[in-house]
Amino acid sequence: MKQKNAYISVLLVTIFCSFNTPKPTAKLPYKDASLPVEKRVADLLGRMTTGEKIRQLDMYWGHEVANMQGHDAVSMSDSARINIGTEGIGSVHDLYPLTADVSNQIQRYAVEKTRLGIPVLFIEEGLHGYEGLGSTTFPSPLALAGAWDTTNVHKAGRIIATEMRAHGVAMVLGPVLCLPRDPRWGRVEETYGEDPFLSAANGVAMVKGLQGNKLSNHNSVLSEPKHFAVHGIPEAGSNTAPVNMGEREARSSFLYVFEKAVREGGAMGMMAAYSEIDGIPCVDNKWLLKDVLRGEWGFKGFVLSDLGAIKMSLNNHQIATDAADALGQTFTAGMDMQFYDFPHVAFHEAMNKALASKKLSMADLNRAVSNVLRVKFMLGLFDHPYIDIDLLKKVNHTDESRAVAMKLAQEGISLLKNDNNILPLGPNVRSVAVVGPLAESTYLGGYANKMGKGVAILDALKQKAGNSLDIKFETGYTADTSAARQNEYLDKAINMVKQSDVAVVVLGEDINEVGEGKDRANLDLNKQQSRLIEAIYKTGKPTIVVLFNGRPLCINWVAKKIPAIVESWFLGETGGLAIADVLLGKVNPSGKLPMTFPRSVGQVPFYYDHKPTSRHVYVDQDTSALFPFGHGLSYTSFEYSNLKIAQPQIPLNGSANVSVTIKNTGKVEGEEVVQLYLRDVIASVTTPVKSLKGFKRINLKPGESGTVQFKIDNKELMLWNRQMKQVVEPGEFKVMVGSSSEDIRLRGSFYVK
Secondary structure, three states: OHHHHHHHHHHHHHHHHHHHOOOOOOOOHHHOOOOOHHHHHHHHHHHOOHHHHHHHOOEEEHHHOOEEEOOEEEEOOHHHHHHHOOOOOOEEEOOOOOOHHHHHHHHHHHHHHOOOOOOOEEEEOOOOOOOOOOOOOOOOHHHHHHHOOHHHHHHHHHHHHHHHHHHOOOEEOOOEOOOOOOOOOOOHHHOOOOOHHHHHHHHHHHHHHHHOOOOOOOOOOEEOOEOEOOOOOOHHHOOOOOEOOOHHHHHHHHHHHHHHHHHOOOOOEEEEOOOEEOOEEHHHOHHHHHHHHHHHOOOOOEEEEOOOHHHHHHHOOOOOOOHHHHHHHHHHHOOOEOOOOOOHHHHHHHHHHHHHOOOOOHHHHHHHHHHHHHHHHHOOOOOOOOOOOOOHHHHOOOHHHHHHHHHHHHHOOEEEEEHHHOOOOOOOOOEEEEEOHHHHOOOOOOOOOOOOOOOOHHHHHHHHHHHHOEEEEEOOOOOOOOHHHHHHHHHHHHHHHHOOOEEEEEEEOOOOOOOOOOOOOOOEOOHHHHHHHHHHHOOOOOEEEEEEOOOOOEOHHHHHHOOEEEEOOOOHHHHHHHHHHHHHOOOOOOOOOOOOEOOOHHHOOOOOOOOOOOOOOOOOOOOOOOEOOOOOEOOOOEEEEEEEEOOOEEOOOOOEEEEEEEEEOOOOOEEEEEEEEEEEOOOOOOOOOOEEEEEEEEEEOOOOEEEEEEEEOHHHHOEEOOOOOEEOOOEEEEEEEEOOOOOEEEEEEEEEO
């Protein structure tokens, strides 16, 4: 009886609970992963207060949202919870060292403790490797461009994205797609060189590598090309100086690269530049941010200002009366997020003031918020906000990643000169004098792994040569400016060189001379380096110069006197090893210059695809380039023959197929970068004397021949005519195929009818 009563009691409780337990509420539309992204964005936007919207357009510094102790990120701080509050925040930047555990803690608070649960977007640097500790560091972008190998650049992008996402980072500030037509600019090393076609090819490869097949995958990050736009040719090479250029030239070259990144690469981020174009700051340029980027190219991502660029409208450009005016102008023009421009409280107040004064419409605020939210949905942050904390140890700095970094470093080295085949170092060389402080440098390049170090050239030579070479080292000069100390260091270097078979002198740029904010008035070697190389030359010993630099330098004396010159740029963590391989002949160099080397600053801007009237004729110096774009020698030789143009005539919407035979006529295996240039002979507007329109790598054994094929798409024949319409015009197009922009081996023509 007791059992029966107990059963009845349980049954009654169950029935009672079934009537009184709240039925599960329907999932809010913005939390429903089965709905299209645009519907989720619209639903969430409709639920947000103005304050919540404004906070999505703000960026928070990493240390504001984590309690950092030394190099260990241990937990969220109380102040972080206050900063995130119940309204949430848009993004976090500069949180090093970031681990998946820390990003998960911050994300968990944002998702579970704020009113709407909007996840945080973690944004970091990763131009040639995630900037966090322990990541794989690839060659600097200029060196990547020198490899002329978009397949491996794409692989590098995939690796960078995988390592970043494993830390919790979902957006990378890159790649840099500026065309550095003024090498005095300190950020040249961050670019893919002066040519639109080469820069676009590498830019698309990197964007696709970073973003992968689907942004929501655990190994993909949002790519944000920068600096939009026309930022690479500022007045006097100064980082934030005005840019003076017309629309036609901007569209034909500088904007072309960004358009490719958006249309072909699918880039979902964009950074507006510091500079002004024709009197309008890029951050306030509606034509640039709305009409071109979104209207013409179909860009669906969000635009971030360069750090402090919006504030420059107030303090530097002086086109705004206060913060509300500056923010009203930039968000109306098409900006979507500030980058530390104004403190958080001031930003919030100024945005509300701009709305109240009608300097910013609610429609433009909603547009900006929607663009940020769209990206967060596409990244899968709403549906899978947390990172597997065990993933990092599986994907970070693997042997495979390091192998790709090494391959790109080897390919990025350009042999500029090799008189009498002084390189590679042969069996007759028993002792080598390595000279110059830069031979001990482990610098990785700008925006690289903050705690990482490369392998110095000196150490790499010792490692690679083993006991086969006696390698000695002297710096040759010192930071001590006293004449006695300088002479002491120089004398030691000279005596060492005299007792050696050959000298390897490392010259170039110290880290204090190159990088963001380190623009230069001249491009010469400093006086200490010039004095050093001239003294070593006078010893009569065979001398090799290795350049360790982030921009082209004016090395006229070196180019004239020194028999062998190797351009290495900044090659990342495996750079020294790659240089040693080239010097010792373990690797045959195949890199080509992605930039022209001027003879003097007086020639700047000096780039190969100039207009016909840009002749650079002077009475006081040689007018040619010191080393031309695309130049790079090999330890073997290549013969070009049998140029074929399959279609001598094509329609306006047609394409041309070009093939050429390459033969290795030397004694060692080698790889050649075959380059195809076009010249539009007669056009309605002026066009460059030649423009790169194709390149291919081909590896050949001694005596081996191979065929290289190019397809010239009609889009690469287009120009912006007098009516500012992009069209293909009828007429002759000259075809030039060769080993550099100046070393043209074969010529032909086809006609557009």
